[in-house]
Amino acid sequence: KAGVTQTPRYLIKTRGQQVTLSCSPISGHRSVSWYQQTPGQGLQFLFEYFSETQRNKGNFPGRFSGRQFSNSRSEMNVSTLELGDSALYLCASSPNAGGDEQYFGPGTRLTVT
Amino acid sequence: QKEVEQDPGPLSVPEGAIVSLNCTYSNSAFQYFMWYRQYSRKGPELLMYTYSSGNKEDGRFTAQVDKSSKYISLFIRDSQPSDSATYLCAMGQNFVFGPGTRLSVLP
Numbered sequence: 001k002a003g004v005t006q007t008p009r010y011l012i013k014t015r016g017q018q019v020t021l022s023c024s025p026i027s028g029h030r031s032v033s034w035y036q037q038t039p040g041q042g043l044q045f046l047f048e049y050f051s052e053t054q055r056n057k058g059n060f061p062g063r064f065s066g067r068q069f070s071n072s073r074s075e076m077n078v079s080t081l082e083l084g085d086s087a088l089y090l091c092a093s094s095p096n097a098g099g100d101e102q103y104f105g106p107g108t109r110l111t112v113t
Numbered sequence: 114q115k116e117v118e119q120d121p122g123p124l125s126v127p128e129g130a131i132v133s134l135n136c137t138y139s140n141s142a143f144q145y146f147m148w149y150r151q152y153s154r155k156g157p158e159l160l161m162y163t164y165s166s167g168n169k170e171d172g173r174f175t176a177q178v179d180k181s182s183k184y185i186s187l188f189i190r191d192s193q194p195s196d197s198a199t200y201l202c203a204m205g206q207n208f209v210f211g212p213g214t215r216l217s218v219l220p
Contacts, residue, residue, distance in 0.1 A: 033208065035208075042212040042213065043201065043213075056206075090157070098207075101147070101159055101162050104159075105156050106155060106156045107155075
């Protein structure tokens with residue numbers, strides 16, 4: 001079975017721009033979660049989507065948003081980028097909502113200059 | 114106090130040693146407990162997950178959960194240089210992660 005894929009793998013953007021990241025979960029998995037990983041804050045939960053509905057949301061500003069499509073693929077959008085948004089953005093898929101096991105993709109490394 | 118505490122290390126051990134990695138947590142509602150391994154510049158890789166107190170073994174890895182003490186551990190037997198990575202504990206339905214422990218296994 002193919003693993004979780006994320007595109008693009010690397011991105012460089014400037015402050016004020018917006019960015020969209022994409023995630024394709026493992027086939028058959030219906031839950032997709034997004035995380036931000038930075039050296040200072042570690043792995044922080046952004047949100048979880050299940051069956052095209054946002055199920056849970058972490059403590060991030062409204063500039064961070066996401067959506068899930070009927071084929072379970074998910075996108076994450078960050079608007080009005082700030083320098084502090086530079087991070088590794090990880091997507092994880094799970095068979096079930098709030099699942100007992102998550103499988104992570106390789107991440108998208110976003111650099112904001 | 115953070116919800117999940119984990120010693121960041123770095124922890125260096127000789128090849129073949131038994132490694133003990135630990136996390137403590139404050140939220141008694143946590144029911145799921147997981148350990149992930151993350152190599153540099155890669156996404157975390159699920160090693161083990163468990164729901165209940167007690168031990169769960171998988172090859173060289175043993176996960177231990179003590180809900181009464183709010184303490185979980187991961188033991189690695191016969192550690193190998195390829196085990197050198199950052200180990201993250203995670204728990205709860207929203208997957209609250211510890212900061213990770215950086216492990217180096219020296220040949």
